[in-house]
Amino acid sequence: MTIWVTRWLPASLVITALACGSPAPPEEPKCDPGATPAALGPPAGARPGEPYRWLARSWQSPLGVTIRTYGLAIDGVPVFGRHEVEIYDARGQLAYRAGTGGAVLAALHDRGAAAWAAWQHPFASPRSEGRSDPLAHTTERAVWYYADGSVVPAVTTERLDLRGEPPVGEIVVRHAVTGAELARRGTLYELGGPEYLVYARDDGRPLPSLLGNTLPHPTGVPDGRVPSPVPQQSRRQSGVIAGLPDPWLPSPAKQTRGNNVVAFYDSLLNSAGKLVDPFDDMGNDTPEYGPEPDTLGHDFFATATGERFAFTYDPTKTVSEYFQDGAPGDPASPPSASDIAINAKIVQAFYDANWLHDYFYAAGYNEAAGTAQQSNYGRGGTQCDPVIVHAAFFTTFTFPGAEGQSPVLDIGLNSRSASRRDSAMDFTVLAHEWGHTLIGRLAGGTADSDALGKLQGMALHEGIADFIGMLVNVPGVDPLAAYPIGTYTNLDYIERRATLPPVEAPADAMYYGIRRYPYSLDVRKNPLTLRHIAVPPPTDMPYYNWKGRGPQLSEPHTTGEVFSQGLFQCFGNIVAAHAGADFESLRARMAQYLVAGLIAFPDHPSLLDARNAFLGVIRLTHPADDYPACRAGFATRGMGADALGPDRDFPTTNPTTLPPYDPATVQESFLDRDRAVRLISSSFATDPVRARRPAQHRPGRPDDDLARDHAGGARRGHVPRRRARRPRQAVARDSDHGHRRRGHRCVSSARRSSARRLSAVRLHREGHLRRSRRGHARGDLPRLGAGSDGALHLSQPSSASRTVGRRAQREPVRSAPGSTGWKSAFSFTAQSGQGQFAGICAQVVPGAKP
Ligand SMILES: [Zn+2]
Incomplete structure (x- = not known):
């Protein structure tokens, strides 16, 4: 079509030519x-x-x-x-x-x-x-x-x-x-391609939330104020400054199904009109979950009208929005494909994930680096793995997905918000979740590298995802300001209490977001340094105890805050080192550092290994300015030249048990010296264990079917939509302990001695816990029992104990297949005769081993 336009451009030039006395124009063509x-x-x-x-x-x-x-x-x-x-x-x-x-x-x-x-x-x-x-x-x-x-x-x-x-x-x-x-x-x-009605800035960058530009916090103190919602804006990819030439959607586009992102409503209703759990007892995806769209069920895409995806969202009606957050087995009304709010969320999530794709593509997360796309346009890498987004889901989590397997973002309800906010409308949260897909793809380089499988790796996953959520949202870095993430999503936090213990801060979501402190270059707003992965933060600065994670220092989000704060300090110093420079170019460079640093992660990096990977990249590329700035930033947060931390392989067994870091292993250092980077020397070739290993195989080989199935990585054209399921009697082998168990292996994060006393404790998952608020848990749930080693495991259902009214969390824990196979995990809270406790269940599935 541009041929026509081009052919006609000379027509306007003709007038100019006449004015200049040039030869008469040819007769206008017919x-x-x-x-x-x-x-x-x-x-x-x-x-x-x-x-x-x-x-x-x-x-x-x-x-x-x-x-x-x-x-x-x-x-x-x-x-x-x-x-x-x-x-x-x-x-x-x-x-x-x-x-x-x-x-x-x-x-x-x-x-x-x-x-x-x-x-x-x-x-x-x-x-x-x-x-x-x-x-x-x-x-x-x-x-x-x-x-x-x-x-x-x-x-x-x-x-x-x-x-x-x-x-x-x-x-x-x-x-x-x-x-x-x-x-x-x-x-x-x-x-321009299709038009999207979204919460976004003039340059196409999504806004932090529907409350507008909420970063940094306007006053820098928790004042309880909540800004008013802003209107959605019409945006096109062609008007997005960070947009790539590769189209998000073909034109004309009818559905939110593009090359980078496939966004739709993923219904969990079965043919009997009842809700199912997205995962069965073995941790496998249920057919209703997908993750691909189920054309026979109630799944639906947002549909354009005349090339416009325009659904006007009403932020005052969040309480009555449709979510499938009942207990499994509950009957539920089917979703409506014309539901305006759901469609607006699909469009926003589609837009956001595409924006992130393009932004980080420019930073190096391209086909060769493993970006998620249906077609890689012949540019290398593994294709057929676009990001799948389930919008308006009943909770929020991410499966990163290895190369060749679609990452899955489940973006939806924050059940801890009394006003039932949806994280699709909070770009700090969506970018965090999408960040998990970036991190999962880049760290380690191969699907079976288990790069972030240890406790510090899990913390890096969360901490760097937080940093991504901030990096793409902040309008600059003010050294005294507070930068919370998840503020909108967490408005009206359900566990708001009038009287709080001294260590707990009031539930002011606009100031704290969903972390203990807002991120800040100011230690009076965020006091975290390296030692706080092992010892509690100072008691004179109350923290926000979201989800009760505050005291759990080795919990990945909690530890991750420390590393994220170090990265933020690094970035803040880089910005400060270039006074007067264009912030966008510095932000883009930081994104490049992130991508390159993640690719440079060694296996099982400690927090300090990760610091070294980023510093190593920065020192090689910008040694005079950014390197000393970033290094000083880490030093400010105790990750300086002489810092020591826990062993990278800690714990040697199951990291999902979240054992506390030993304070004796953590020595923070505020020394800003070049020693912080010990430049790269690989021991890989001389490692006798590794040298004996055959070449690592890629996912997708026939012998890898089991692992692929468990990864939820359905690939169009290769795997039937209802993929072969692992037999229920399959046992999960926990090679760390040399014994076999069926299903998830669970450990209480409370003291093990108390865990041992629990004779009959029910296991609860996302949906089940909701039911439990009303009374006894369902009789067909698996039971949690105590094993000989003090760990809890699944056994037959029982009619004993009672659950508590707190939903479990499910986190992006389905990691790449490591040497012991695939893992999935979720945490829970439960109630027994001995009282309430929290725990975590992990499943190790035998997968192909390198
Ligand atoms: Zn996360």
């Missing part, structure tokens, strides 16, 4: 997009209905070769979408032929004269509107449409309206007699 090429007519001797090929173009290249394109036709009417191309060398010899035209011609010829006689087109002469406006016209042409060895008479309708808002460009092929639609495709590739 435009008839429907005109018939003369060569299309049947050759001499052709019988009625007999197919033939016609020369559509013969072109000689300055290189000396001649390229001819032949179309197919019958009785002067072309066959739609079929041609053949030939290249002749400088001597006129045919050197190359390609295209399906020859094969189709042969197939049509084979039908024989009797069939040809029946091929009579009702509109034998092309129909068009004659002289057309090149920027806006509708053209109809008679064509033949080829399918399955035969042709049917058809009419193409090409609609073009570049002046329209939105612009329109498409070709539709319909049966000439029945009118049935045979094919449809867009013809606009370089215009």
